[in-house]
Amino acid sequence: MSGERPDGARTAPMLVGRADLLSLALRRWASAVAGTGTLLLVAGEAGIGKTRLLGEFATRVAPEARVLRATAYPRDAEAAGSLLLDLADELTRLGRARQGSALRSRLLEDRAAGSGAGSDRRLLVGDLGALLRDLLDEEPTLLRIEDLHWVDELSLDVLDRLAVSLPGMPAMVVASYRSDELYPRTPLAQWRARLLGQRLAEEVHPPRLGREETAVLAEALTGSLPSTAFLDALQSHSDGIPLHIEELIAAGSPAALPDTVAEAVRTRSALLHAETQSVAAAASVVGRSFPSNCSRRSPKCRRIRSRTRSRSSCSTTSSPAPTRGVRVPPRPHL
Numbered sequence: 001m002s003g004e005r006p007d008g009a010r011t012a013p014m015l016v017g018r019a020d021l022l023s024l025a026l027r028r029w030a031s032a033v034a035g036t037g038t039l040l041l042v043a044g045e046a047g048i049g050k051t052r053l054l055g056e057f058a059t060r061v062a063p064e065a066r067v068l069r070a071t072a073y074p075r076d077a078e079a080a081g082s083l084l085l086d087l088a089d090e091l092t093r094l095g096r097a098r099q100g101s102a103l104r105s106r107l108l109e110d111r112a113a114g115s116g117a118g119s120d121r122r123l124l125v126g127d128l129g130a131l132l133r134d135l136l137d138e139e140p141t142l143l144r145i146e147d148l149h150w151v152d153e154l155s156l157d158v159l160d161r162l163a164v165s166l167p168g169m170p171a172m173v174v175a176s177y178r179s180d181e182l183y184p185r186t187p188l189a190q191w192r193a194r195l196l197g198q199r200l201a202e203e204v205h206p207p208r209l210g211r212e213e214t215a216v217l218a219e220a221l222t223g224s225l226p227s228t229a230f231l232d233a234l235q236s237h238s239d240g241i242p243l244h245i246e247e248l249i250a251a252g253s254p255a256a257l258p259d260t261v262a263e264a265v266r267t268r269s270a271l272l273h274a275e276t277q278s279v280a281a282a283a284s285v286v287g288r289s290f291p292s293n294c295s296r297r298s299p300k301c302r303r304i305r306s307r308t309r310s311r312s313s314c315s316t317t318s319s320p321a322p323t324r325g326v327r328v329p330p331r332p333h334l
Contacts, residue, residue: 037166047243083155129161136171208240
């Protein structure tokens with residue numbers, strides 16, 4: 001099967017397997033237009049299609065809404081208010097320079113004075129929250145926030161204030177983040193738990209695509225129905241992650257390892273603890289399952305030990321039930 005669409009695009013021209021989530025978002029938007037705003041969190045692993053879902057949703061509501069977009073970037077957590085500065089730039093681009101300037105000025109004013117704690121920070125959060133409330137209360141507005149897992153703590157505090165006011169506003173905030181980067185006791189984890197616990201936010205999780213949905217996506221990308229063998233291999237190697245499906249088809253083979261995916265794996269693996277990297281290296285060689293009576297003398301276990309240089313890669317203890325296998329959790333996805 002060809003790995004390219006007739007028009008050369010690498011992404012499907014349609015949203016696949018997300019009709020229920022899109023319908024939910026549109027219902028929440030209808031409530032927002034009627035004056036009952038909401039905060040919707042879209043959580044999922046990298047490549048699952050969060051950005052595509054938010055983009056489709058924004059396109060659907062654009063005819064009747066003002067759509068604003070703000071994005072967090074790597075290392076933004078180190079700079080207070082980075083997400084809000086991105087929103088200020090968005091406002092300026094859309095011809096709302098006065099509002100963008102007010103937001104930026106209040107942030108930069110605090111930075112010039114030195115970011116304080118206690119009462120000073122409380123005043124700053126209150127001022128920034130008030131600016132956002134005034135902005136979103138003007139007209140039906142969708143605020144689309146991407147990559148919340150990189151957001152700074154000040155912006156989270158301001159969004160916390162905003163969430164309290166949303167139920168009485170004609171506005172909706174929809175924000176995405178990587179669920180596999182939601183670490184315990186981090187500001188984002190605490191913020192999320194607090195808002196969900198207080199029913200100030202709702203969260204949805206886009207699932208991986210099933211075999212039939214993968215077939216639909218493959219047909220949309222290639223312009224022809226995939227063969228059974230091709231589809232089986234594609235589903236197995238992609239695990240139903242839309243980005244991986246697109247990249248594998250673009251590579252021309254469901255068994256290929258696209259350089260885009262490989263580089264993403266290397267980048268994220270470099271952030272792991274050394275012991276975790278060793279386990280991941282072992283899993284990459286042994287696969288998702290292996291015999292429970294695997295011995296050090298077996299070729300498979302020798303390859304594992306060679307790759308990881310770890311004596312604990314395989315157990316030397318024989319299993320009382322050698323016919324049963326040991327399952328390894330699926331490899332991490334990006």
